[in-house]
Structures are given as structure tokens and as C-alpha cells.
Amino acid sequence: MPEPSPREVDLLITGAAEVLTCAADAPDLIGVTSGGVAIDAGAIAAVGDVSAWTGRQVVDAQGGVVLPGFVDAHTHVVFGGSRVEEYAARVAGVEPPAGASVGIVGTTTATRACGVAELVAQAAPRIAEMVAAGTTTLESKTGYGLQPEAELRLLEANRLLDAGTDAELVSTYLGAHAFPTDVAPGDYVDQILDQIPDVAAAGLAEFCDAYCDQGYFDLDQTRRILVRGVEHGLAPKLHLDAYSHTGAADLAIEVDAVSVDHLNFTTEPELRRLAEAGIVGVYMPCLDYAVAHPHPVQGRLLAESGMEIALATDVCPGCMVTNMQLAIAMACRSGGLSVAQAVRAATFGAARSLNRSDRIGSLEPGKQADLIVLDLPRHEDIAYRIGRNSVTTVVKSGTVLEETSW
Ligand SMILES: [Zn+2]
Known part of the structure; x- marks a missing residue:
């Protein structure tokens, strides 16, 4: 022949x-x-x-x-301003100087001051860094507007950055990132519930996320927000247990969340239940490092629970890491993952956390x-x-x- x-x-x-x-x-x-x-x-x-x-x-x-190509499963890459002065002060163990942009309030103020074009202009170089470091798909959450108009501008920026950069952006509506200081918490929850149908109808997000923790959204508020999202076709994600144990793991199972993110205080039995439910755990070792977290996630425990792990940089004003190779290195050295576990989490696992493992990863x-x-x-x-x-x-x-x- x-x-x-x-x-x-x-x-x-x-x-x-x-x-x-x-x-x-x-x-x-x-x-x-x-x-x-x-x-x-x-x-x-x-x-x-x-x-x-x-x-x-x-x-x-x-x-x-x-x-x-790496898939970055969790980012807040679109925001206004910089918190470098706060970071420099915190690492030196002193208070930030007067007038410095501090905390989520500082970033919210800077973000609200930006139009869509300015948000795009500030995020695009960060995304270019991510691509240069091998990231071809990234998730991008809103959540620094904390008012409907500003959240809408962040969603619009996501759409433009998806179209205008080399990376594919996956848009997540995270109006429930924190409570704004200028609106009563109950009223803000109502604003989020009102905005979800509009976000979904405009096709501006694929996922709806909420930050469930002490001082943030409680179980009942988180449930109402995620259920509203599901009713309008937005798949649920949760920030949970980052700074306290909330019990939101079972809520994640109840609403059939696609991913659970942070997991610092989630118990081992809860991790096993999440794993059995097929929910992906998103691990962000660079965030725990950047904020000097008192209780960093032990990545090894996530792996031992049997859950699919997704790795992420969590690039945000408090964690200016854009490089997934560094996230892999830290997941291994700090979290005890094998290199194979970390590489899978940075590719296939992360693609699963974004409902894209049939196409990429x-x-x-x-x-x-x-x-x-x-x-x-x-x-x-x-x-x-x-x-x-x-x-x-x-x-x-x-x-x-x-x-x-x-
Ligand atoms: Zn986050």
C-alpha cells in the first residue's frame, strides 16, 4: 500500500x-x-x-x-483606580496615608468615576499581561460599581473587552459583591433583584455571583439573589467562607451552583458534599498571599475531597497577580497540590467552572x-x-x- x-x-x-x-x-x-x-x-x-x-x-x-491556554476562573479585572498606596502601607504594617484609595469603598469611588471607555482603557493592559502569560480565557466579575448604573457600565466594559482583546472574557454579574455605604442593605438587595432580569435580557452576563460571608450577604439574601439569577438563565456562583464559616456550601448545592470560590473556612464534610454534587471549587492561592490571609486555603484538602479544582489569579485591586504560572507555583508550594493537579486546575478544571469544558481547557x-x-x-x-x-x-x-x- x-x-x-x-x-x-x-x-x-x-x-x-x-x-x-x-x-x-x-x-x-x-x-x-x-x-x-x-x-x-x-x-x-x-x-x-x-x-x-x-x-x-x-x-x-x-x-x-x-x-x-490557561483559563483564569475568577477575576475582578475591570475596576477603576489603584490601591498601591494602601498595599505599600499594609506590607509595612502602617496605616495608609490620608486621601489614599482604601478598600472596596476606595475602589468603588474610583470605579463610579469612570465611564465605560475609561474602564476598558484601564483593564485592557491588565488583560494583555494575562494573555502574554498564557491566559486565553478569563472570567470577569462586576462588583465595584455597587449601584445599578455603575454595574451596568462594568458589564458593558466586559462585553467590549471580550470583543476587543485577544482573550475571551466570561461575564459574571456580581452586584452582590459588598454593600454600598450610601444605600441601606435591604434596599441594595432589592436593587440587585431588580437589575438581574435586565442584565439577563441584555445578554450581558452568563453567571450570577454573590459574596456570602459575615458582614456581606447572608444566606437568605444570597439565596434570593442566586435564585432570581437562575430564574432568568444566569448560572449561579458563590464567594463563600472567605473570612468566616457561613454554611453556604449547602446553599450552593441547593441552587446547583457551577462553582464555589474561596473556601477558606469550608469544612471537610462540606467539601465532600460539594464534590459529590459535582460543583467545582475555585482556588486562589495568590489572593491568600496578597492579603496575608490568616487562614489560607489548603489546596490539598480540596483535592482530597474529590472535587474538580479550578485555579484562578483573582486579579483585583487587592491582588494584582495576572500570571497563572505563578498561581500554579503557589498552589503547589503553598497549597500542597501536585504539579499535575495544579495544571489541570488551570486548564480543564477552570474551563469546567465556566461551563466551557466541552469547547476549551x-x-x-x-x-x-x-x-x-x-x-x-x-x-x-x-x-x-x-x-x-x-x-x-x-x-x-x-x-x-x-x-x-x-
Ligand atoms: Zn472574587
Whole structure:
């Protein structure tokens, strides 16, 4: 029989020492193979041995690691202003100077002062940093407007940033991020409940989130907000147990939440119940570091519960981390995850937390070709080379992104 002629595709990635498929059923969690990836019409045609393929464009991975583009499962990347003065004071153990932007109130004031164009202008460079560090999809929450008009501007900024940057943005309505200081709490809950149908009808968000904790939204308020979201087609997410134990884990199960985020004070039996319910746990080790959290999440406990973990930077005014490679390094060293667990959480797990694991988060034929090339000899180096950006190539929907566009 004659050799079949090589099949030509749009883009061929070759020469990888490791290709990580991160497929759902990979026995080692990340499906380590070698070779490359064949890509055609924006989708993956073949993974691993691609010697039978030729490409109209070829990227030589030069003995590096190829894996799915990172999915950042939880961010507050759109906001106004900076809290650098507060951060510098806190690390030195002193009070911020008079007039400095402090806490969520400070950021809310700065955010309300921004029009949509200004919000986009401030967030776009942060997103460019994320893409340069290998993030191809990120979730973006509102929650620094804390009044309907300002929350709407944040949602509009999400829409424009999704269309206008190299990354795909997944929009989450988080009107219930905190209580504003200029409206009574009960009235603000009513404003959120009133806004949800409009947000959903305008197609400006996919998820509805609420911050359930002491001093934030209580169980009853959180339930009413998330149920209203479900009624209008917004899938529920929860910030829970970040600073106290709330019991919201069972509420998450009750409303069939897609993800539960933070989990600092969630008990081990609750983690197991969440895992059994198929709810993804979102782990943000860089946030615990940036805020010097008194009770940082032990990532290992999340893994031991059996839950699918999603990793996130939680980039926000209190945690200016845009690099998922750093999140992986910290999840391993601080949280006790294996490198494979952390890499899966940064790809497939995070895609699951955004209801996108059927399309992104793994390298499998038919899936969207979002992938990155790292100049590392093996995947464990991602965790080992702490703080390095090892990304040399970013491919989004089959297109090699130009560094100048980052
Ligand atoms: Zn958050």
C-alpha cells in the first residue's frame, strides 16, 4: 500500500518534548504525550504524533511544553483606580496615608468615576499581561460599581473587552459583591433583584455571583439573589467562607451552583458534599498571599475531597497577580497540590467552572485551538521556576497571536 499523502492544515505545532492534553479522563490528570498539535479552521485536528501532517504555518516548540491556554476562573479585572498606596502601607504594617484609595469603598469611588471607555482603557493592559502569560480565557466579575448604573457600565466594559482583546472574557454579574455605604442593605438587595432580569435580557452576563460571608450577604439574601439569577438563565456562583464559616456550601448545592470560590473556612464534610454534587471549587492561592490571609486555603484538602479544582489569579485591586504560572507555583508550594493537579486546575478544571469544558481547557480533536508553548523542558518546571513567564507562543482559536498585540 502506498503511504497516505500528508494532510495539510492551517497550523502545525511540532517539536514538543511534552504535549499536555489535560483531557477530562486523562489518568494522570494532564495526559502527558509528546509531538505536537495539528490545527485547522480554528479547531484541533490531531494531538501527539503529527508526523503525518503538514502545516501552511509551522511553529517549532523547540523541545518545550505545549498545553491548553490557561483559563483564569475568577477575576475582578475591570475596576477603576489603584490601591498601591494602601498595599505599600499594609506590607509595612502602617496605616495608609490620608486621601489614599482604601478598600472596596476606595475602589468603588474610583470605579463610579469612570465611564465605560475609561474602564476598558484601564483593564485592557491588565488583560494583555494575562494573555502574554498564557491566559486565553478569563472570567470577569462586576462588583465595584455597587449601584445599578455603575454595574451596568462594568458589564458593558466586559462585553467590549471580550470583543476587543485577544482573550475571551466570561461575564459574571456580581452586584452582590459588598454593600454600598450610601444605600441601606435591604434596599441594595432589592436593587440587585431588580437589575438581574435586565442584565439577563441584555445578554450581558452568563453567571450570577454573590459574596456570602459575615458582614456581606447572608444566606437568605444570597439565596434570593442566586435564585432570581437562575430564574432568568444566569448560572449561579458563590464567594463563600472567605473570612468566616457561613454554611453556604449547602446553599450552593441547593441552587446547583457551577462553582464555589474561596473556601477558606469550608469544612471537610462540606467539601465532600460539594464534590459529590459535582460543583467545582475555585482556588486562589495568590489572593491568600496578597492579603496575608490568616487562614489560607489548603489546596490539598480540596483535592482530597474529590472535587474538580479550578485555579484562578483573582486579579483585583487587592491582588494584582495576572500570571497563572505563578498561581500554579503557589498552589503547589503553598497549597500542597501536585504539579499535575495544579495544571489541570488551570486548564480543564477552570474551563469546567465556566461551563466551557466541552469547547476549551483540553487539547482534543474537535476542540477550539487555544494553546500555549512554554520554553520549559517539562511541565513540572512551571511550578519550579517561580515567578517566571515561560510563554513563547499563544494560539487563540487557531491564530498565533503577535507579541505586539499583547
Ligand atoms: Zn472574587
